[in-house]
Amino acid sequence: MNALHTAFVALALAVAAAASGGQSLESPGASSTANLAQLRQMIDHGHSDEALKQLDALAAQQPVPAGVYRLRGVALYQQNSFQKADAAFASALQQDAHDLESTQMRGLTLFRLGQPAKAIPFLEAAHDWNAQTRVDPSYVLALCYVETRNYDGARHAFAVQYGFAPDSAQAYLLAARMLFRREYLPIAQQYATKALELDAQLPLAHELLGEIALAGEHLDVAIAEFEKERARNPLDGSIYDRLGDAYIRAGDYTKAQQSLQRALLLEPASTGPYILLGKALLRSQDPVNAAMYLERAERMDPGNSMTHSLLSQAYRSLGRTADASREVNTAQKLQAASQPKLEDVH
Template identity: 75%
Template sequence: MCSPLKVALLRCLFFPAVLSLPLGLAQSSTTVPTAPTPNGMVSVPGAVSTDVASNLTQLRAMIDRGRSDDALKQLDALAAKQPVAAGVNRLRGLALYSENDFTDADVALASALNQDPHDQESTQLRGLTLFRMGRPADAIPLLESASSWTSQTKIDPNYVLALCYLDTNQYDKARGAFATQYGFPGDSAPAYLLAARMLLRRDYLPVAQQFATKALELDPQLPLAHSLLGEVALAGEHLDVAVAEFEKERVRNPLDGSIYDRLGDAYSRAGEYTKAQQSLQRALLLEPNSTGPYILLGKVLLKRQDPASALMYLERAEKMDSSNYITHSLLGQAYRSLGRGDDASRETEISHKIQAASEPKLETLH
């Protein structure tokens, strides 16, 4: 069974606005000079004895199991002994990172790299730490020097590197890093389209449109290119352009339910509720397990003054996903239109609670 931290890591790979701890990255070997002692024995500064090495293995296992605070107590004690054994500062950085103490993690990892500049794990983790600290420009050199996979790598460093490039407005380099992650040639149509999608997520709409257009120039038949251009137009409230692009994608992919969902959204925003309803019902037939079309249909039917029908779709959406505050808000409107005041108040209150719980909160910086 996966540990909680490893589950968090898997989530990171699918929801990129939040990066998780890359547990278990490859442990690098440390080469240190040797010197004779007065009794003729060889001294190895920073060398790890068998007992210390075994202890570090146990401490890493503790971090993996979510006991970083307990591991830190022992690691701090080891770090206080001079010379500091190889691997101690690396693990301290790992533990501190898992505690979201990025400032101290950066100090520990910098010390680890002073001991061994070739420590790939510390290099990758310090790059990620600096990114989490909002210092992408400082993270880039580290991630560039440790951007290759090893047998123990848990998160592709090219992904974080690409995000750093985006945050420093180096869009072509970001495209290259994303392409490397997916194995695309950097100047290929898929590379441009992939970068356009990531740019859209960051709301870099003009550059996203530019890259998606370039993708179509390179390959006019590239799937999802028109869909992405439609999303860019929809985000910019250019509704006529959005509808036109989604219609082009619909012709190429007539059985893609998400296209009808996006068309329904565009038509709804444009006030064309009949066309919106038609598109969304088509989306439901193709994607019956997606809540999006149900919610949008409920909204459209409320606009069409049909709260009874809207209620049917919204109640279905709530059963599929009870944690969406928009669903509860629309349910409140539907109940209110049907004269069910108590139900309306209940749903409105639930909507407010869910929305309040999901709002970002200020955290204490270490």
């Protein structure tokens, strides 16, 4: 077995040496294609710095071999050098206007540069998946439409991503959810309402309308929408969780506890109901039981800063000052660790 392994290693080294500069019987074009394929593998495995050195040398040739500009763009994109990546993809498209990957990647790059309007034509021209696609271009195209206030275009792009008919109830609800996630509340509400007009029995539509109302602190509306969703999906634990949250905000702690206990029975592995129960019990001046639920949540997910913050309140009410201080410190550390770094903000 050792001899076989040695022979395999020797063969691999010989192949690598030949690929990096040894003699080859292949034609120059075949050799160039093979070299680009190897460089692509290097980039895909995170060695973009090494690949760029070789690609820069190839880019100095005249004429520049086909595919070099595209790979330079991919490597630079991987390094978050978006301005340089955009220039590389532009050069690739000047060399071959039908290069679909460069078209797609230039659209993605322009989006990352904060230029959604310029990105749209490229993503519209090449928003299908291909062998090299890493980010769903239909999703990015939809985000570009959102940023440029073309909400119907966004709806159509989101629908393509999920295979929905563009004007269907499902497409409207999907777009509403995506818009709500990005805090476009009025248009999200409009689209969710339209989804129900098209299909009055559409699951999760009332839940989303409840979430939108809750975000705007329209508590009566939120509770009414969640109750409608509960009538349609009585065994969905998340509905009781959201109802519990709404009742806490409305100051009805008895109904909040009732809803959250139901959520626990249906979703015993979820920490949300435990945390909310702890909050409701704290508001009801019951720190003993609040601590019990919050300690359970902490064991399930020790990295949740909200749990530690609420635990500190419960312990302080119980006179456990050392434990309360410990939980405050833990919550602050977790909150600081979760803050995005400056270079991560886009």
